[in-house]
Amino acid sequence: MIENAFVLFLLFLTTYFMVFLVVTFLEERKTLAISPTTPLLSFPTVTIIIPAWNEEKTLAGTVNSLLDLDYPKDRIQLFIVDDGSTDNTLAIAKEFERHANVRVFHKENGGKCTAMNLGISESTADLVGCLDADSFVEKNALIEIVRYLEDPEVMAVTPAVLIHAPDNPLRRMQSTEYIVGQFTRKIFARLNALYVTPGPFSIYRREVFTKIGPFVHGYGTEDMEMAMRMQANHMRIENAHTARIYTVCPRTPRTLYKQRVRWITGFLKNVFFHYRYLLFSPRFGNLGMLTIPFAFGSIFIALIFALLGIISLWAFIRDAYLQFTSVGLHPEFGWPHFDWFAISLDLKMILVYILGMTTVSFVYLGMRLAREGSFFSQNTLWFLALYGLIAPFWLARSLYNLITSKEARWR
Amino acid sequence: MFNAKKYFLVFIITVGVFLVAFLLSEFFYNTRISQVQSIETNINRNILETEIQYELLAEAACDTVDGATIQIEELNDLAKKLAYMEEQRGVDDTEVITLKKQYSLLQIKDYLLLKEKARRCGKKEPTILYFYSNKGGCVECTKEGFVLTDMRESYPNLHVYAFDYHIGLTAIETLKSIYNLREEFPIIVIDRKPIYGFKSRKDLEELIPDLGRPIASSTEDNVRR
DSSP states (O other): OHHHHHHHHHHHHHHHHHHHHHHHHHHHTTTSOOOTTSOOSOOOOEEEEEEESSOTTTHHHHHHHHHTOSSOGGGEEEEEEEESOSSSHHHHHHHGGGSTTEEEEEEOOOOHHHHHHHHHHHOOSSEEEEOOTTEEEOTTHHHHHHHHHTSTTEEEEEEEEEESSOOSHHHHHHHHHHHHHHHHHHHHHHTTOOOOOOTTTOEEETHHHHHHOOOOOGGGOHHHHHHHHHHHTTOEEEEEEEEEEEEOOOOSHHHHHHHHHHHHHHHHHIIIIIOGGGTTOGGGHHIIIIIHHHHHHHHHHHHHHHHHHHHHHHHHHHHHHHHHHHHOOOOOOSSOOOOGGGSOOSHHHHHHHHHHHHHHHHHHHHHHHHTOSOSSSHHHHHHHHHHHHHHHHHHHHHHHHHHHTOOOOOO | OOOHHHHHHHHHHHHHHHHHHHHHHHHHHHHHHHHHHHHHHHHHHHHHHHHHHHHHHGGGHHHHOOHHHHHHHHHHHHHHHHHHHHHHHOTTOHHHHHHHHHHHHHHHHHHHHHHHHHHHHOOOOOEEEEEEOSSSOOHHHHHHHHHHHHHHHHOTTOEEEEEETTSOOHHHHHHHHHTTOOSOSSEEEETTEEEESOOOHHHHHHHOGGGOOOOOOOOOOOSOO
8 A cells, every 4th residue: 555655656756747848848849949040140269179088989080070060160179188098099189180270189097077177278269168079060060059159148058969870779779768868958958957068069158167167077977067066056058959969879788887877876976965955946946846856866766666667577477487387388379369458557557658658759759859860760669678678777776876975987 | 947836737737647547547447347247247147047948948958058168268258357457456456356256156156057967967077176365475376277277278178167265255165164175275176075285287187087188278367366
């Protein structure tokens, strides 16, 4: 009885959050698009920092995509910061010095935030951005972002981060996950409640760093820490969903697991150890009252549902094993007999179906917003089939890291 | 900016979503209950019809009536539906318990009809009374359920009647006292003789020699466990 009520309470919280996103989407649906034909009022100067640590394979592609940006060449500078690479990264970077607007820096390895900070200290531009050396920008990405910065209230803009050439089930799953993420990021932006400015091509006004300081390690998630610090200082962050950036995502379960543990541990530690005062504080608007509390709580909620799923799966496997040991294998041939009594239709399951359908609709809306991917694709199927099964592993590990305060490595 | 009105509006909508989900679940639940009740009524009528035919035709009924086999498929289908409902609503759901009681009574009536047929026509059909328990996680009961389902599929003339030992029906209590049953599960009664503990398909085939030839089997989870 108590267990049942607790599960319903968790479902209520999840439904509340989903309804909030849907209501905001309906409120903002007309303002979600900014006409791409609107000319820019001016072209502010921009510095893009490319922190690179052993990125010899992807660095050239990243820099070339930046050189190809549809933006006046005299208004943009590229800073490649070699963070003590042990491979050929520095040599490749130096080849780009033939371009007048490219500068190369070399420093001892100190982590991404130190590379970023070196670039920021050297920049005199109006805007400063970052592009990870495994990501590529679309030609119009910077113009689309600068369009949002014409609003003097906006202090930073995040792009639509998408997956470059997903070529296996795990990457296909991540491709759809990023699209759902893009939908929620856009809604969070409309709520002025973004708590991450992703490494790939988030652009800041340079004054942000003079006012609130440079990047810090932030438990390996300096982009999250910076966004939270900005929000704590009431600096607005927007999302330009038409500025598309492609990034290379982990290919193997092991690398994906490590990346996500770093991200989620970083989020949990940043919130818990430094920004706890944001939680449930109306002073910080929807960030304090909705997105950060739910993002924090959703880790616990997801783990509890995963535990319930494991219990059901265990019961199923146990029954299958007992059946096998009792009567052996009896493969059935012909059409399976459908009995609608077999479908669970109690209150909890109906709510789960509703939440599942809402998530699927977010996939669809995310694809429309980012103008990326096809709804009826392998990517969607892999996302629906795999994500719920594997995400609990990194959530559990991240929670363990928070409890034991073990720091996840940034790479 | 924190907009308290919007938070309240979303709360109201969320309550609305819960209300709709609750009403839907109640609607589906009641529809299923009605469907099960309708099947039970149907079986009851069939049994009654067969009983009346026996009374009317006396000895001639042996040539014209095959009532006991009419109920097998419907009883199996009913068992499967009840198993699903029990799994989803829990073994303590009062409606499900009521339907199970009715199902148990129908099984007993069918069993008595089968005995009557054997008495009148001198033709005895292989029959198993199976008592299981939902209390204390009886793993052997689950396994026995699989074996009996498998056998029922293999031997169409085999009659398996499955009873929840603790369902609280006077008729079941009477069966317990007739066969002098102990609380050791699973219990199988063949030819009035109770046998305790898990019995494999091979064991049961040896215990019931007049099963006939098996047909190609398939498993369906429809013997109550």
